[in-house]
Amino acid sequence: MELLARLANLPGALPGACAQGLIWGIMAIGVYLTYRILDVADLTVDGSFGTGGAVCVMCLLSGMNVWAALFIALLAGLATGLVTGLLHTFMGIPAILAGILTQLALYSINLKIMGKANQSINVDKYDLLISLRWVKEFALHNPIIMVIIVTAVLIGVLYWFFGTELGCGIRATGSNPAMSRAQGINTNLNVVLGLAVSNGLVALSGALLSQYQGFSDVSMGRGAIVIGLAAVIIGEAVFGRIFHNFALKLVSVSLGAIIYYIVIQLVLTLGFDANLLKLLSASVVAVFLAVPYWKGKYFAKPTAKKKEGAKNA
Numbered sequence: 001m002e003l004l005a006r007l008a009n010l011p012g013a014l015p016g017a018c019a020q021g022l023i024w025g026i027m028a029i030g031v032y033l034t035y036r037i038l039d040v041a042d043l044t045v046d047g048s049f050g051t052g053g054a055v056c057v058m059c060l061l062s063g064m065n066v067w068a069a070l071f072i073a074l075l076a077g078l079a080t081g082l083v084t085g086l087l088h089t090f091m092g093i094p095a096i097l098a099g100i101l102t103q104l105a106l107y108s109i110n111l112k113i114m115g116k117a118n119q120s121i122n123v124d125k126y127d128l129l130i131s132l133r134w135v136k137e138f139a140l141h142n143p144i145i146m147v148i149i150v151t152a153v154l155i156g157v158l159y160w161f162f163g164t165e166l167g168c169g170i171r172a173t174g175s176n177p178a179m180s181r182a183q184g185i186n187t188n189l190n191v192v193l194g195l196a197v198s199n200g201l202v203a204l205s206g207a208l209l210s211q212y213q214g215f216s217d218v219s220m221g222r223g224a225i226v227i228g229l230a231a232v233i234i235g236e237a238v239f240g241r242i243f244h245n246f247a248l249k250l251v252s253v254s255l256g257a258i259i260y261y262i263v264i265q266l267v268l269t270l271g272f273d274a275n276l277l278k279l280l281s282a283s284v285v286a287v288f289l290a291v292p293y294w295k296g297k298y299f300a301k302p303t304a305k306k307k308e309g310a311k312n313a
Contacts, residue, residue, distance in 0.1 A: 015135045017265040019143040021258030023208045024227055026151060028235075028257045029158070029250050030201035031228030037162075038174040038194040040088075043099035045202050045228060047106030048080040049221030052203025053210035054113040057121050060211075066129045070207050077203020078196045080106060085192030110218050120215040128211045143212055150208070151254055154201065159247040161197075170194045202228075226281050231257035233288040260284075 027049060034042040052073040059069035080102060087098035111117065123131040130143040140146065161167045172180045173190040180187050202224070210216040235249075235256025243252045264281075268274060 013265050013269060014262065015144060016132065017261040018258055019130075019132075019135050019147065019212065020209075021231075021261035022144060022147040022151060022254065023205055023212060024224075024261065025205075025231060025254030025257035026147075026154065026208065027202045027205035027224060028228045028231035028253045029151075029154070030198040030205070031225065032232050032250065032253045033158075033194060033198040033201070035229065035232060036174075037171055038191065038198070040174070040191065040195065041096040041099070042081075042084060042195060042198065043096060043225055044080055044084045044102045044106075044195070044199055045099075045225045046221045046223070047103035047110070048077050048199040048202045049206040049209075049224045050110045050216070050218060051076050051080055051106055051113070051221075052206030053216035053220055054110045054119070054218070055203070056207030057119045057210050057216040058113055060121055060126050060128070061119065066127055066211075070129070070204060073207035074200050074204045077200040077206075080203065081196035081199030082192060084199070085195040088195075089188040089191055107218065114216065114218065117219075118215055118217040121211070123214060130208060130212050132212055132214065147208065154204075155247055155250045155254075158250060162246060166190075166193070223278055223281070226278070226285055227257070227260065230260050230281055230285045230288070233285060234259050237288060237291075 027045070031042075031045060034040045055076045056069045056073040059072055060066065064072075083105075084095075084098050084102045087093045087101060088095045091098075093101070121128070123133055130141065130146050132143070134141050135143050162171060169180070169185045170190045170193060172183070172185060173187045174194070177187050180190075206216075206221060209220065232253050233256070235252035235254070238259065239248075239252035239255060243249055264277065267280065268277075272280070
């Protein structure tokens with residue numbers, strides 16, 4: 001009976017889970033660009049996510065328009081990706097270490113931006129784009145509706161951009177760097193651009209989350225890379241055989257984030273210890289990453305051996 005009582009509370013919590021999934025889905029799209037398109041391990045995400053939130057909240061507190069605050073947060077994210085890209089290409093630091101160094105530096109920068117560990121923003125006093133308070137209202141400012149619109153616009157812009165000559169160059173760089181260089185493509189420039197675009201999306205997601213929850217915290221991006229990878233992997237596992245178009249693959253990543261947060265909400269509703277959520281997330285990502293390897297090693301069909309007595313053609 002207790003279990004049924006807990007499950008009865010689940011429908012009321014689903015709108016919030018969907019809204020969070022959509023917001024984090026924008027961050028997951030940024031992770032997808034580096035992880036799948038650029039084939040670069042970028043750990044800047046944990047820092048740039050908080051940077052977007054910090055910049056957005058401070059801009060709003062200074063009286064700036066919400067769209068201008070989001071745009072400046074996006075620019076701040078582009079700058080963080082640019083720094084990581086230059087550390088990797090210009091200074092020759094491995095990509096994973098360059099991301100760690102930028103992430104570490106961003107902790108201090110985020111503290112300096114906010115002036116303290118966290119800054120709150122009240123929806124009653126400031127004109128916010130989304131808020132947790134509106135999540136159950138059927139209106140345009142409902143976070144679910146608004147973030148769906150924002151996500152659709154972003155996917156459309158990314159689909160157009162990666163269809164241009166520059167975008168195709170970035171995709172080619174991630175697919176085959178050696179062949180790209182042989183074709184005269186500046187791979188270093190493409191890596192920097194890809195990292196900048198990725199972290200711009202991550203910062204935009206952080207800016208939206210800070211408005212949604214009503215505050216920005218210096219540690220709000222901790223573990224973001226795990227959530228992003230979980231969304232990418234879940235989206236590919238569930239929709240990989242259905243969605244083949246580039247735009248639909250980005251949609252699958254966003255849907256993967258929604259599924260992730262619905263599952264998290266479900267296990268919390270069933271009484272799972274909230275202190276073990278990070279462990280659960282890491283375990284889910286580890287298992288989904290291991291599945292393709294296990295399938296290839298243990299479940300692949302043996303190749304048919306050629307008959308020794310086959311006649312020559």
